[in-house]
Amino acid sequence: MNEELILKVLNVPVLVGWLSMLLAPRSRFTRWLVESDVLPLGIGVLYLVLVAPHLPGLLREFDTLAHIGAALQRPGMLLAAWIHYLAFDFLVGRVVLADAQRRGIPHLLVAPCLVLTFMLGPVGYLAYAAVRLLSRRFLPAVAPLPAPSH
Numbered sequence: 122m123n124e125e126l127i128l129k130v131l132n133v134p135v136l137v138g139w140l141s142m143l144l145a146p147r148s149r150f151t152r153w154l155v156e157s158d159v160l161p162l163g164i165g166v167l168y169l170v171l172v173a174p175h176l177p178g179l180l181r182e183f184d185t186l187a188h189i190g191a192a193l194q195r196p197g198m199l200l201a202a203w204i205h206y207l208a209f210d211f212l213v214g215r216v217v218l219a220d221a222q223r224r225g226i227p228h229l230l231v232a233p234c235l236v237l238t239f240m241l242g243p244v245g246y247l248a249y250a251a252v253r254l255l256s257r258r259f260l261p262a263v264a265p266l267p268a269p270s271h
Contacts, residue, residue: 124200131167134160135207139239142218146228155215164208171201206242214238216263217249224258 138160141151154160172179175195182188193199214235221231230252238245253259 124197127167128200128203131164131204131207134163135211138211139214139235142214143232143235146218146222146231155218161208161212164204164211168201168204168208171197171204210238210242210245213242213246217246220263221249221252224253224256226252226256226258230256 138154145151182192193202217234234245234249237248
């Protein structure tokens with residue numbers, strides 16, 4: 122399948138996911154989409170299909186920027202890198218949305234953070250941290266670890 126076509130087809134569910142988190146954050150559909158893992162798992166399968174032919178040699182090529190650049194020139198690897206961003210940015214957006222709802226942070230404050238997360242990944246998460254700080258809802262951590270069992 123043509124890589125440009127894969128990108129165009131993949132953009133549809135990704136945009137639906139982001140738009141649902143932005144425009145209907147408490148809807149049944151958004152809840153299902155966010156809690157089902159269907160989007161990141163589907164993206165993960167596509168990612169594996171693109172990356173698998175290049176393993177294990179690819180794992181040795183992440184030691185320098187020159188090697189990373191060369192790896193991205195392999196067939197399918199630039200698309201795989203973009204898919205990697207799509208999956209993880211969506212997961213971060215999902216965490217931000219869920220955390221904001223748990224903390225009772227107004228969605229109007231969270232929506233710009235979600236847009237930034239979609240477009241600039243870590244900048245969106247940083248913006249969300251600023252919203253938490255300014256709204257005095259910074260603690261506890263966004264995804265606290267469970268207490269250790271003894």
